[in-house]
Amino acid sequence: MxxxxxxxxxxxxxxxxxxxxxxxxxxxxxxxxxxxxxxxxxxxxxxxxxxxxxxxxxxxxxxxxxxxxxxxxxxxxxxxxxxxxxxxxxxxxxxxxxxxxxxxxxxxxxxxxxxxxxxxxxxxxxxxxxxxxxxxxxxxxxxxxxxxxRTMAEVVADEYGSAVSDVPVPVLAQSGDDRHSGADKMILKRVPAITQGLFNSIDKVGAKGEVLLGYVEWLRDRVLKHGGEGYEPVFHLDVYGMLGRIFDGDMQAVADYVSMLAAAAEPFRLRLEAPVDEGTRDGTIEKMVELRQAIRDRQCEAEICADDWCNTLTDVRAFAEAGAADMIQIKAPDLGSITSCAEAVCVCRANGVKAFLGGTCNGTDQSSRVTANLAMAMRADLIYNKPGMGVDEGLMIVVNEMNRVLALSASRSKGDVGVSAPTLSAHASTKEVSGAST
CATH class of the missing domain: 3.30.390.10 (Enolase-like, N-terminal domain)
Known part of the structure; x- marks a missing residue:
């Protein structure tokens, strides 16, 4: 020892x-x-x-x-x-x-x-x-x-009785305000979920959501034009509570708008992160539960993802048990020790909620590699490309780290020592599905 x-x-x-x-x-x-x-x-x-x-x-x-x-x-x-x-x-x-x-x-x-x-x-x-x-x-x-x-993924998996995923965890790429050329980069590299584009102010969303709607229509057309056969990314857009704000807290109006966005995204699926922010955790949960039901009432398949006010393991449990979201972003730096992130994945899974092991564009190469290992160990449903907002650099770090874990795991399962496994693509599936989940 x-x-x-x-x-x-x-x-x-x-x-x-x-x-x-x-x-x-x-x-x-x-x-x-x-x-x-x-x-x-x-x-x-x-x-x-x-x-x-x-x-x-x-x-x-x-x-x-x-x-x-x-x-x-x-x-x-x-x-x-x-x-x-x-x-x-x-x-x-x-x-x-x-x-x-x-x-x-x-x-x-x-x-x-x-x-x-x-x-x-x-x-x-x-x-x-x-x-x-x-x-x-x-x-x-x-x-x-x-x-x-051993790999960090193997260490975590052993401690939690898990098994390291045998496929890459789907990646959500973030572009910052450069959301057009950033999306083009994601399409070129066939990223499974696109794009976290910093829709955090009225001018970026529109007074009635018209700017965001236009972006969704542009993104749909861009993927159809350049994506190629079989590329079916999820449109995952973080709106920082702006929808609740522009529709004055009326969840029925927000649900109507979400249905419009989902229709504009077709044939691709839509997921909206942090659609509302009520200024408190419990208030935000209450509104998100209402919104999620209103979306279902409209037979709309758009998903919502929790982020703001979901900072700790206790918060994750509160959102998950209330049924406030289809997916929860487990924002790694906010939860403290990485074991809290692992336990948050378990809480999500126990409540039938997808686990997005997020983090921050403000992280580092090392923090990103560690969380990539954590995501593989806990079989998360989604992971950020990080750090930075340039798309390529963060994508390279997390994809390459996951592929190293895959190669080493494959080699060891065969009893090989010092022999590389065949190269495995991070985009074995171009659909952002829960393929890494148990």
């Missing part, structure tokens, strides 16, 4: 930016890539500022180093989430609170160690920032994989 000799820390960049969602929804102006105006979220010195990360490194007595990256999502400090993760402010917490728990510790169970990380409190008796718990648990998992000489 290997021990942690020393905990090291370094400050770094995130894969995107911290954006002030309150200021953006209130109409913050744009000047090229900059947002202009006064920030409203505590911790934001600008409406848009560079993302940051904190790398937590565990030096083992073998000399190997397992590491994970503490990150926070693009829209931090809102809808019940922890504050913006400023590296200079939070990196000292690693030495003060995390190192004493891990240094000299034998690496045993990911679940046991993660549970301890969740119990750490600061001098004010508060839990550590979710991002720090997320990064520290990544480091533990990476270190365990080094000690056990």
């Amino acid at each position: 290997s021990k942690v000799r020393k905990v090291h820390v370094s400050e770094g960049l995130g894969g995107y930016y911290f954006d002030d969602l309150l200021a953006i929804k209130a109409g913050a102006g744009r000047d090229g890539f900059f947002y202009v105006g006064t920030p409203r979220v505590p911790g934001q010195r600008m409406v848009r500022q560079p993302g940051e990360s904190i790398s937590i490194m565990l030096e083992l007595d073998s000399g190997e180093v397992g590491f994970g990256d503490a990150v926070a999502i693009q829209y931090s400090g809102v809808v019940g989430r922890d504050p913006v993760l400023i590296a200079s402010e939070y990196s000292p917490h690693v030495g003060s609170y995390i190192a004493p728990v891990l240094e000299g510790r034998e690496l045993s169970s990911l679940r046991d160690i993660s549970a301890e990380l969740e119990q750490i409190t600061d001098e004010n008796g508060q839990q550590l920032h979710t991002g720090l718990r997320y990064g520290a648990s990544q480091a533990v998992l990476h270190a365990l994989s080094l000690v056990q000489r």
Whole structure:
């Protein structure tokens, strides 16, 4: 059994930016890539500022180093989430609170160690920032994989009695505001779910939804023109609660509009993420339950996905048990330790809800690889391409990592040592289906 000799820390960049969602929804102006105006979220010195990360490194007595990256999502400090993760402010917490728990510790169970990380409190008796718990648990998992000489996916699967998926988890790509050329990239690479396009303000959706409707029609025509035979992506659009806002909280009107969007998307399926935001978890759940029933009453097959106000394992359980969504985004940095994400997948599955193991464009290469392994281990229904909003880079990281897991798993199942398995495409199915689920 290997021990942690020393905990090291370094400050770094995130894969995107911290954006002030309150200021953006209130109409913050744009000047090229900059947002202009006064920030409203505590911790934001600008409406848009560079993302940051904190790398937590565990030096083992073998000399190997397992590491994970503490990150926070693009829209931090809102809808019940922890504050913006400023590296200079939070990196000292690693030495003060995390190192004493891990240094000299034998690496045993990911679940046991993660549970301890969740119990750490600061001098004010508060839990550590979710991002720090997320990064520290990544480091533990990476270190365990080094000690056990196995993939991170295999380590997680064993701890949860699962079996590593034998197909890639379908990917949802995100493009940021570059939602037209970004969609073209996704179509070229036959991404199963497209596109998370930052529909987070009135001008991007339209006063009555006309801009978003036009985009859906454009996206449908684009896929039909360039997608090729057999390519049937799901149109998964995150609207940041804007539908509830533009229709004044009238779920019947929202359902009428969703039915219109679904018809415009045909022959492709439509899923809308965070269609309403009532300012509280319970209020949002209540409206989403009402909306979901109204959509069904119209015999519309569009799905809705929960995101905002669904930040913790307790929140995931509340949304799932209420039947408030067809899919829940398990936003990894918001849940704290990655074991909470694994347990959230189990909660979704127990309630017949699809599990979208999300994360953030503001993550890092390492946090993205870790969550790709987690998704394969827990057989999630969907995963983000991440980090960043450029499509290609994040897609490369998560797809290649999943294919490495597939190749190693296939090789080991045959008893091969040092022999590569045949190349497996990340797009074995161009339909975004629950093929990775049990």
